[in-house]
Amino acid sequence: MFSTQKIILQKVEKNDAEQYHQWRNDTDVMFSTNPSLDLYSFEETKDFVENVLMDNSSSKSYIIIDRKNEISIGITSLINIDYKNRNAESIIDIGEKEYWGQGYGTEALNLLLNYAFQELNLHRVSLKVFSFNEKAIKLYQKLGFKEEGKSRQSLFRNGQWHDIIHMGMLQDEYISGVKTFDNK
Template identity: 50%
Template sequence: MVFETERIYFRKLEKEDISILHRWQNDTEVYSNVSDSIDLYSKEDIEKFYDKIKNGKNFIIVEKNTNKEIGRVALPFLDYEQQNTEIIIMIGEKEYWGKGYGKESFQLLLDYIFNELNLHRVGLKVFSFNENAFKLYEKFGFQVEGKIRESFYRNGKWHDIYLMGLLKSEYLKGN
């Protein structure tokens, strides 16, 4: 599998990426869309996190023209026996927001999941306030499978988490 498109490529997450992860994790504007925690993390916290995930399917998204790391994708709960996984995607460099890099990365990741790993199902979680992500997932055919109502409090308000899923047959029909 070639992990690339015209503008981006994926590379395996490496120990040298700890400082990038640390910067993204501690930028509350970046992480507020992908994590229900807005705690700040020390470099040591991120090193421990890296040690936990280093052997999994975790990739850095790199913009080809500049060779700059712009985000991260991961399959944190990959289950080959049941042929399903969950997706995490995050564009960490804010100057790349709204320019289609998230969509392009998402497409590349879904192609990998369904065409290379040959999985049956993929799921994800999205916060109710993250309307852009929600719309993107719907465009790819994801369906709401459940809602965890008012499960976390942020910025003076309670928010829901939507559980969304996509089957391989649905993905192949739409692409």
């Protein structure tokens, strides 16, 4: 468990499946993070939580909890962890829309990056972001991610083609520009 004055990151557990299922099937939440926008049965979500988010050696997933209200507001993960080459991909979804744009994603990702670079000793963390998601791009840049390339016109949303931007951060870049939070 990791925390700041604002949030707690708690390891995903089986009982998180119901909450995650609501977020996973909310097209407003997934519009700017999930390429497929498919709807899932509860059994599919439960299986995903248990076999991908919990019992997978190549991922570490955490529920984001608002410390003040003690409610789950989203999820963040390191996925595709490659321990040999010290790389991973990061993802985040703030599932509770009333928490959008209030800095919760920034704090959660900073905690996750601190864990990735300081505890797991990863060399590189990457992510993918849809080109129309300008707020997320600004957040990632603020945290120190750099654009590394793009998959041109690989996402079709609302009748238009969009790029998927690939961003990454190296351990020494994170350490040299580390943001500090009150990690109590």
